[in-house]
Amino acid sequence: xxxxxxxxxxxxxxxxxxxxxxxxxxxRKHSQRVRLMRLGLIIIxxxxxxxxxxxxxxxxxxxxxxDNPAESVKMINPRYSxxxxxxxxxxxxAKEATRMTADNNTVKLTxxxxxxxxxxxxxxxLVIAESGTYNDVDKVLNxxxxxxxxxxxxxxxxxxxxxxxAKTKTIEGDEPIRCEGAFGTVxxxxxxxxxxxxxxxFKNGMSAVLEPDE
Numbered sequence: 001x002x003x004x005x006x007x008x009x010x011x012x013x014x015x016x017x018x019x020x021x022x023x024x025x026x027x028r029k030h031s032q033r034v035r036l037m038r039l040g041l042i043i044i045x046x047x048x049x050x051x052x053x054x055x056x057x058x059x060x061x062x063x064x065x066x067d068n069p070a071e072s073v074k075m076i077n078p079r080y081s082x083x084x085x086x087x088x089x090x091x092x093x094a095k096e097a098t099r100m101t102a103d104n105n106t107v108k109l110t111x112x113x114x115x116x117x118x119x120x121x122x123x124x125x126l127v128i129a130e131s132g133t134y135n136d137v138d139k140v141l142n143x144x145x146x147x148x149x150x151x152x153x154x155x156x157x158x159x160x161x162x163x164x165x166a167k168t169k170t171i172e173g174d175e176p177i178r179c180e181g182a183f184g185t186v187x188x189x190x191x192x193x194x195x196x197x198x199x200x201x202f203k204n205g206m207s208a209v210l211e212p213d214e
Contacts, residue, residue, distance in 0.1 A: 105136060
């Protein structure tokens, strides 16, 4: 039998030694690739675990605010509205309002702003403050800290307390106030603002620099 015939016979029986050698070599290379891929996956997994551990340990413990049992509802950017005894509208907004369980008619306000009209066809006037409370039933606004009153007729008053009766359009306060306007500058230790926010009554002593009435 010729050499070519022997090779063909060996091929059919899978006995051709060079081909078997090449197959074993390919198997070894495939096994090495598999081992390298497994090693790479293990390294990547370890790196991900290390990254997660670093992320959570770097953040520290989270602080969650405790529930206040005295609070029932908290509102963001609330808006209240109503009308005065003479039919003019007023609007009250705030950064935040919290209704307390002890008094469902009253809300605590953060950065309240009251918009009102002294009389018909007048421009709006403003009262702003850092904090306060509002009784939505009686329409009474009790402001504290950095209270600033600006009326459409040019009066500017600053105090730390203002109790505003929105329906009757009156204000009273039991802490010092400073007002500037057409009458000049007046400082009082307590005050009332009456008659559609047009009459200023200063109490418990006052000092003033008055402008003459032309």
